[in-house]
Amino acid sequence: GAGVSQSPRYKVAKRGQDVALRCDPISGHVSLFWYQQALGQGPEFLTYFQNEAQLDKSGLPSDRFFAERPEGSVSTLKIQRTQQEDSAVYLCASSLAEARINYGYTFGSGTRLTVV
């Protein structure tokens, strides 16, 4: 496709439920990033992939958060045992460049997760 596609667009989860959020980056893009954006806040970095390798996961807030990109294209962010504080928009972005100069990459529209 022409842009970064994320699904689902909206997800409501009961507290304690596991969720999986999907990101389809732009075809051929090497770098992929996940960000979390709480209401009224700027995006905060979660994790970074270069192809299938997860090079930085320093932003993942707890061991309940897990991300993968097994074939170097589609990525999944999984949250286990969701908590109310996990409610946020989860943004995925991709970039053609292999270098980790992460300006100018393309964001998806995000998945809005609400934990009730």
Add this chain to the structure above:
Amino acid sequence: QKEVEQDPGPLSVPEGAIVSLNCTYSNSAFQYFMWYRQYSRKGPELLMYTYSSGNKEDGRFTAQVDKSSKYISLFIRDSQPSDSATYLCAMTYSGNTPLVFGKGTRLSVIA
């Protein structure tokens, strides 16, 4: 204190006004500075990018970086209703570090 501070607004201006948006930051190691625009329920899109100090102009948009004051600005000339969005500043240390965003300033341009 957060690394990047940005007044969340909201800011409301009449069409045609000059808009000034700004951020301050605390870490002098930041070298790359960006402004993103985010429409409601969309992802951020890059507007302007500046390396180190200086000015950069692109159409109606001008970005300024003053590293001595740890202060960056975005100016929008002849503002249009289509400029109504949230504007996020972002910065990073080098090519090997993630972006750090401000909270965003919500702008409304009234026709």
